[in-house]
Amino acid sequence: MGTTKKKYPVNAKDYKLYEEVGEGVSASVYRALCVPLNEIVAIKILDLEKCNSDLDGIRREVQTMSLINHPNLLQSYCSFTSGHKLWVVMPYMSGGSCLHIMKSCFPDGFEEPVIATFLHEVLKALVYLHEHGHIHRDVKAGNILVDFDGSVKLADFGVSACMFDAGDRQRSRNTFVGTPCWMAPEVMQQLHGYDFKADIWSFGITALELAHGHAPFSKYPPMKVLLMTLQNAPPGLDYERDKKFSKSFKDMVAACLVKDPKKRPSSEKLMKHPFFKHAKTVDYLQRTVLDGLSPLGDRFRMLKAKEADLLLQNKELEDKEHLSQQEYIRGISAWNFNLEDIKNQAALINEDDDFSTVEESKTSDQQNGINNHHSDAKSQDNADEIVNLENSFASFPIQPLQALKGCFDICEDDGADVSPTEQPLVPLSLKAGDQETDKDEIKKLERLKSLQKTTITGPRKYMSGSLLPDNVISPKKLVSNGERDHHRLKFQVDRSNSGPLQHIPRNNMANSLSVENVSEGAVVQKKGRFRITEADLSPKAPVLNPTPTLGVPAASLLPCLQSILQHNLVQREEILRLIKFAEQTSGSSSVDHAETGNSDFSQIPPTPREKELQSQVIQLQQSVGSLVEELQKQKLKNVELEKKLSDLAKTNSIKE
Numbered sequence: 001m002g003t004t005k006k007k008y009p010v011n012a013k014d015y016k017l018y019e020e021v022g023e024g025v026s027a028s029v030y031r032a033l034c035v036p037l038n039e040i041v042a043i044k045i046l047d048l049e050k051c052n053s054d055l056d057g058i059r060r061e062v063q064t065m066s067l068i069n070h071p072n073l074l075q076s077y078c079s080f081t082s083g084h085k086l087w088v089v090m091p092y093m094s095g096g097s098c099l100h101i102m103k104s105c106f107p108d109g110f111e112e113p114v115i116a117t118f119l120h121e122v123l124k125a126l127v128y129l130h131e132h133g134h135i136h137r138d139v140k141a142g143n144i145l146v147d148f149d150g151s152v153k154l155a156d157f158g159v160s161a162c163m164f165d166a167g168d169r170q171r172s173r174n175t176f177v178g179t180p181c182w183m184a185p186e187v188m189q190q191l192h193g194y195d196f197k198a199d200i201w202s203f204g205i206t207a208l209e210l211a212h213g214h215a216p217f218s219k220y221p222p223m224k225v226l227l228m229t230l231q232n233a234p235p236g237l238d239y240e241r242d243k244k245f246s247k248s249f250k251d252m253v254a255a256c257l258v259k260d261p262k263k264r265p266s267s268e269k270l271m272k273h274p275f276f277k278h279a280k281t282v283d284y285l286q287r288t289v290l291d292g293l294s295p296l297g298d299r300f301r302m303l304k305a306k307e308a309d310l311l312l313q314n315k316e317l318e319d320k321e322h323l324s325q326q327e328y329i330r331g332i333s334a335w336n337f338n339l340e341d342i343k344n345q346a347a348l349i350n351e352d353d354d355f356s357t358v359e360e361s362k363t364s365d366q367q368n369g370i371n372n373h374h375s376d377a378k379s380q381d382n383a384d385e386i387v388n389l390e391n392s393f394a395s396f397p398i399q400p401l402q403a404l405k406g407c408f409d410i411c412e413d414d415g416a417d418v419s420p421t422e423q424p425l426v427p428l429s430l431k432a433g434d435q436e437t438d439k440d441e442i443k444k445l446e447r448l449k450s451l452q453k454t455t456i457t458g459p460r461k462y463m464s465g466s467l468l469p470d471n472v473i474s475p476k477k478l479v480s481n482g483e484r485d486h487h488r489l490k491f492q493v494d495r496s497n498s499g500p501l502q503h504i505p506r507n508n509m510a511n512s513l514s515v516e517n518v519s520e521g522a523v524v525q526k527k528g529r530f531r532i533t534e535a536d537l538s539p540k541a542p543v544l545n546p547t548p549t550l551g552v553p554a555a556s557l558l559p560c561l562q563s564i565l566q567h568n569l570v571q572r573e574e575i576l577r578l579i580k581f582a583e584q585t586s587g588s589s590s591v592d593h594a595e596t597g598n599s600d601f602s603q604i605p606p607t608p609r610e611k612e613l614q615s616q617v618i619q620l621q622q623s624v625g626s627l628v629e630e631l632q633k634q635k636l637k638n639v640e641l642e643k644k645l646s647d648l649a650k651t652n653s654i655k656e
């Protein structure tokens with residue numbers, strides 16, 4: 001209070017876009033000039049038409065970014081839509097991300113004091129988030145941004161979530177969210193839900209990433225990462241090359257990477273770990289890391305060129321390793337739920353992989369006394385399991401922009417599409433009251449609304465957003481308000497930008513920012529990479545505030561949400577089935593499997609029972625085949641006899 005906040009314009013015309021400095025799964029980031037304020041900013045531009053997933057994640061990210069208030073968290077100045085694009089204006093972090101810095105200048109990772117300093121800053125951000133009931137869910141080097149003076153900010157709140165009271169927590173954490181290499185085992189398992197300790201796991205993986213220049217298992221396709229994380233011992237700093245690291249560093253990493261989340265320290269406790277005594281002030285980063293770095297735009301261009309080279313060098317785009325590396329260079333480690341990709345990934349995991357698997361999981365295997373060898377068997381059943389997913393991953397019918405129009409305010413003339421290189425169209429402020437939806441859009445939404453009256457019966461979901469600048473509402477407070485049942489969740493499935501699954505906002509942005517809504521509590525949601533989310537189907541679902549403060553009633557989106565929810569449930573079932581299948585199969589052949597250290601679906605041999613059933617099926621198919629053949633023969637004979645009979649009848653009648 002009392003401090004006059006700078007007012008950033010919500011009109012694309014007021015910004016001058018310069019070079020591209022970053023690219024994510026769903027967005028491109030540009031250095032830009034805010035003309036009226038004469039200030040350099042970063043603008044993240046999302047193409048809502050292309051980004052057919054995760055609209056809810058986008059909305060949440062924008063909302064969370066605008067509300068957080070901590071020096072180690074990237075706050076947004078403002079957001080608005082312009083044509084099909086969403087613009088998010090934020091501080092320009094001229095050093096770029098830790099991942100970009102490593103890829104450009106520190107391919108084998110940083111020195112320990114640098115790592116300690118980076119991690120210390122990130123941990124401060126996590127303590128703040130966790131204290132205020134949020135889980136970040138996507139902690140990784142690609143989301144650690146550095147400014148010219150060495151200051152560090154954790155970015156990317158697309159998957160952040162609010163934590164709920166104990167009653168709902170289990171269900172609310174049954175959500176498949178994050179980026180596979182950094183994802184905690186309990187998040188993958190979806191058995192008992194998860195909490196902020198999932199961030200501690202990701203933090204430990206990030207520590208390894210900063211130490212080695214890449215995250216463990218980063219070369220592998222998502223499905224394999226999932227199984228390796230679940231089946232192998234946790235990764236650590238145990239290689240020969242890790243000898244240079246201190247015992248306290250190894251110990252800190254080991255504390256974070258415990259599979260049982262209960263045994264991991266909280267962020268607050270971790271802060272007291274002796275390792276962080278090695279942390280220095282951020283000007284140390286400025287001297288040791290940033291000094292001499294070329295401008296971010298140039299580095300980004302070089303990385304893109306390197307990526308293009310990789311593509312050229314290897315025309316076999318299906319080569320999962322290359323794909324994986326390219327994704328990694330871009331800071332993308334998406335769960336790509338394009339069915340074809342999954343099939344390819346499953347098919348491509350072969351003997352060669354185990355060479356690197358041995359390398360990555362060497363320590364774990366040594367610890368377990370496991371030999372690495374593998375089976376060549378490829379299970380048709382597994383392929384069938386994957387094929388069965390096909391039906392589940394059907395496209396959703398909703399246009400993302402249309403859906404988002406329920407979240408963001410829309411100006412009268414906001415219909416055109418602005419390319420980042422062109423200059424602005426009319427933007428859409430997040431503030432209510434000064435925009436209108438175009439007439440066609442209103443008609444469509446009215447239609448949806450009337451449809452909704454007859455179709456909506458299920459529970460509804462709330463917006464997330466317990467982070468308030470001045471007055472943060474903690475999960476405890478929410479519970480004590482007796483509003484537990486108002487924090488029921490729904491989860492959705494979405495996918496990376498290549499896929500059909502998309503997110504639809506559940507509510508109106510202005511509503512979500514209103515005091516009532518905040519007091520109603522926060523919501524765990526998901527993000528735009530591969531994540532599978534689960535609906536909380538409580539019949540006591542809360543009453544959504546139907547009063548729109550923007551041009552579009554949020555309730556009009558409910559039919560779409562309903563349909564998405566249905567899809568999500570089916571998809572979740574499928575994923576669970578696959579995971580169970582993998583676990584069962586690995587359980588039933590645990591000896592072989594433990595010995596091989598192999599965690600690949602396609603290499604799991606069929607059980608004896610499966611073999612027996614398969615041979616029975618084959619026998620049945622054969623006997624059906626011969627019966628059909630016999631039937632055909634008999635039919636032919638019949639026809640011939642009939643013909644002979646009629647011929648005889650004819651000759652008889654002639655004679656007569």
Ligand SMILES: Nc1ncnc2c1ncn2[C@@H]1O[C@H](COP(=O)(O)OP(=O)(O)OP(=O)(O)O)[C@@H](O)[C@H]1O
Pocket residue numbers: 021022023024025026027028029042044074090091092093094096097100142143145155156158331332333
């Ligand atoms: N404020 C900023 N200043 C400078 N560079 C930035 C800024 N924000 C993002 N970047 C760069 O752009 C990249 C992509 O941004 P961001 O991670 O927000 O996009 P995204 O689509 O959410 O990515 P992903 O989903 O892969 O994490 C970052 O990794 C970083 O290198």
